[in-house]
Amino acid sequence: MGAGAVRGSAVRVHAVPVSVASMARDRLVHAVRALWRTQVVLIFTFVLPLLWLFLLGLLAGNDAVGPDGVRVMQFAAPVAIAMGTFFATLPPVAIAVAEARETGVLKRLRGTPLPAWGYFFGQVGAALLFALGSLVVTVLLGVLLYDVRLRTETLLATAATLLLGAITFSAVGLAIGSLSRTASIAEAASIGSAVVLSFISGLFFVGAALPAWLDTVASVFPLKPYADSLRDQFNPYLPGSGWNPADLAVIAAWLAAGTLVGLGAFRWERHRSRSVVPAHRPSSRSPSSLSLSSGVAVSKELVAVTVRRPPPLALLAAQSGAALRGAARRPGDVFFSVVMPVGLFALLVTVQPGVTLADGRPAALVIGASMVTWGAGVALFMNLAEGIARARDTGLLKRMRGTPLPVVGYLAGRTVAGFTLTLVILAAILLLGALAYGLRIGAAGLLLGLVVLLAGCLSLAACGFLLTTLVPSARAVGSVGLAVLFLLSFFSDVFLNEGPEWMGTVGSLFPLKHLQNGLVAAWDPAGAPVPWPDILVLAVWAAVAGMLAVGRFRRQPGTP
Incomplete structure (x- = not known):
């Protein structure tokens, strides 16, 4: 019809x-x-x-x-x-x-x-x-x-x-x-x-x-x-x-x-966002005399564009700062990476019946090393991987091709931000341990602990990069990362569980166990030797996982 x-x-x-x-x-x-x-x-x-x-x-x-x-x-x-x-x-x-x-x-x-x-x-x-x-x-x-x-x-x-x-x-x-x-x-x-x-x-x-x-x-x-x-x-x-x-x-x-x-x-409509005041107002000067700080000079007759590539350290600082600000705006990142390890440190020390463990080591020292290890795992394995996957899924990594920022600089900035956040966790746990539980660590132990922590953070970051290449979506990366971290924490004795000997053997194959053991050895008041085996295992994990991640890295989902 x-x-x-x-x-x-x-x-x-x-x-x-x-x-x-x-x-x-x-x-x-x-x-x-x-x-x-x-x-x-x-x-x-x-x-x-x-x-x-x-x-x-x-x-x-x-x-x-x-x-x-x-x-x-x-x-x-x-x-x-x-x-x-x-x-x-x-x-x-x-x-x-x-x-x-x-x-x-x-x-x-x-x-x-x-x-x-x-x-x-x-x-x-x-x-x-x-x-x-x-x-x-x-x-x-x-x-x-x-x-x-x-x-x-x-x-x-x-x-x-x-x-x-x-x-x-x-x-x-x-x-x-x-x-x-x-x-x-x-x-x-x-x-x-x-x-x-x-x-x-x-x-x-x-x-x-x-x-x-x-x-x-x-x-x-x-x-x-x-x-x-x-x-x-x-x-x-x-x-x-x-x-x-x-x-x-x-x-x-x-x-x-x-x-x-x-x-x-309950509300059917979203909460109204707070009004945002512009950080600056457009200049009212004549366009013929306008000069921008980024190196762009504009005139009526001639437009001359001068692009100055920022130095590498400036790019690294800018990226790490942006990553830290982004983490501060995500309540989940702050809770799991900072609040949870510090709170668990206080809880586990309180639950511990004495000031020393069964093997004679100070409980606050061992639990402090365990919770720093957990916080580093959250910041540099779980959250870092989820953030990179989110940047990949939203097309941010792809758009970086048209900017002065190389992907290596972006990843390095995120890693530095994760390490900085781990230092905050370390400082909070050591301060709480010193004030509430009598934890004392010498200057040499602190310095050696920083070396171990740096090696551990690099290995966890490399594993986080690899996780990003293996899991298809950002939300799945966060969930899988949390499950893997939770499982390995029990195999690595992070939560002071006493399992069969073979569980400890399995845990010794992964970075968490060696980061914890290395920190305990570095902070040992008896002056234990440098934990070279733990540092070596962490370095191997950083190198192997890093190379595998580089080989599998993609700027966007499912494409080379």
């Missing part, structure tokens, strides 16, 4: 009714797909709890603890279950809500027939489904690999605890996402608070008791009552049906608080 055939005739549009329930269901499906495509969610939902289950099996073993054949992992598996369901709900909901608001998705959804509760149903429901998936996989592997037994008499209480906990953590995530001005703040606040709560709730400690005051503080938050209830419900030697009204009351209180704060602070 031609276009003229419809002139003068009415065009009827029949609206197809769509039920609210179907819209909420479609929103749930969309949220599940979005979470499934997000690598950071998959890492924290499945990889981290399974990795921790595997590490617990290595650290604690799985020997029988009674004549009835109950295994050690019967008591450790609930920790991995609690971790998986916790990380599957709180961070994903917080990040998704803040990201949807920042990108304008929430604003567009507001103009659709989808009610507000339909959006919340979809987002929280997706997180609950991921928590269920993490639960099923963790329990299945626990039963098959470690002979973990499910207690029939506590199954109802366990199911109620898991459901209440997952909904509560989702509500707290909603509150964090609603209060956060940007998605980066929500990501830092949710993941950071989750990590802190995991530490003070004892999820990351194997066979160690937290101080009574810290245990009391942790009991106020929902994660510790949640994990304690699951531990009791899996414990075959405890009588009863597994119900713990006091723990459930704490969790329910956080559910109410998270829901009220989340709904009260």
